[in-house]
Amino acid sequence: MSEPDISAQDAISIGSRLAGARVAAAQPARSGGNNRVFRLEMAQGPPLALKHYPSDGRDRLGQEYDALSFLAHHGITSTPRPIAKDTDASCALYQWFDGDAAVLHPQDDDADQMADFLIALQELRNADGARILRNASASIFSPEAAIAQYEQRLDGLRHVSQDQPELRAFVEGSLVPSTAISIRQLRRRYAELGRNPAVDLAPTHRALSPSDFGLHNALRANDRRLRFIDFEYFGWDDPVKLVSDTAIHPGSDLSEADANRLIERLSRAFEAGDDTFAIRLDVLYPVFGAIWCLIVLNAYLPESRSRRALAAQGGDLTVRLAGQLDKARRLHQTICQRDPDLTPR
Missing domain, CATH: 3.30.200.20 (Phosphorylase Kinase; domain 1)
Structure with a gap:
């Protein structure tokens, strides 16, 4: 069908x-x-x-x-x-599952419930049937693959930004310069450590990831516990991408405190078995943040699913696109606040 x-x-x-x-x-x-x-x-x-x-x-x-x-x-x-x-x-x-959309009424323990679920997932990495699961959608297993995905998304958006002055100003004046800094920092750090950023992460260090995970894909039952739905993108991925995506995802709109608590709890879980996790999180987090800014701006792409979704909601599409641009600006600001070096001088 x-x-x-x-x-x-x-x-x-x-x-x-x-x-x-x-x-x-x-x-x-x-x-x-x-x-x-x-x-x-x-x-x-x-x-x-x-x-x-x-x-x-x-x-x-x-x-x-x-x-x-x-x-x-x-x-x-x-x-x-x-x-x-x-x-x-x-x-x-x-x-x-009966329940209300969790994102409509966030609770103080949501970040902890999300962390609990993701940590429980990792306990199944060696379980029967785990190794035959597919890779997550848009999975990334090396820093250079993350950079390539960023550049591919950027190329598509640059094409349409020529007719969108405010979009172009944000992309070329803020997003591109800060991400260029983060990419230089990433490559310099890897060079200092004698590591090749193009080498894939070993399978033993990969994570089971829902990929599109957050309060936007969760229901709150009568017992106030979260039930998680929509696993179309589930599979193996870099745990750094899992942690970054979950903390950044605009669908959850986590507060800074909640995002930091989630990052801290997940980091402790992954650092226990991967002595490079903290380094990779430090250098890759702003790159994944930049990718998320571009995902938010997908609505500007004429054939994108997010643009069709906005159009289906009715109202002035121009106003809705401006809202997406504002969301990307705020997300970019949040990413840069974590690392003052990302502010171009």
Whole structure:
């Protein structure tokens, strides 16, 4: 099924077949740029979730279903249990989680709950089935690969910024100069240590990562505990990228104190088995921050998913793009505040 959406009647039919039981009704629930989720009211038993994955050339269904199957097999209960899938229909059936979007009402212990989950994930790195899991989407295993991803994203944005004076001023006047400093610092530090920044991280030091992880992909249940959803990008990645992405992700909008607490807890966990982790975090954090600034600015790219999502929300697209630019400015400022050397002189 390659169409971008399915109807409630389709969801009832597919859900009944996958569940082996009658679905009484289907209600659209959480929607995203890549998928649509239906809450299936079963004729008997608790509700289930049917997720449809419109085709975009990547096996998001397989990646998520395999990830959640692995987690369920090893006793993780804060992620949905997979039930059945139909690759031809691009649909999968999962346990349904009741709860409100966690990002709407942040709590004081959210950063700790997120850290607890990510630390628990790492305890499964040597578990049965872990080594056959795929790499995370947009995984990065060397500093030079991180720099290459930054430069690739920058090239695309530079092309459209020619007609966007404010965007161009931010990119060329702030983002590019500060990131150039961080890249020079990274390469100098590696040279001083006698290390090659193009060499991939050893598999034994890689992390299991949800990749797109934060409060934007979490529900808060009645017990105030977080339940984590959307594992389409799950897989192996550099733990430095996992820590940086989780702390920086605009979808969580963590306070500085919460972000620092999360970084501290995760760093302790990874440093115990990797004596280079602290160095890599120090030099790579601003590079991953720059990548996130560019991701926020993807909405300026005419064919981007984020631009389509903004347009679908209605209103003046120009105003919405200005909002994304302001978000990128604030994110960039936060990154630079961690290292005063990144402010061009």
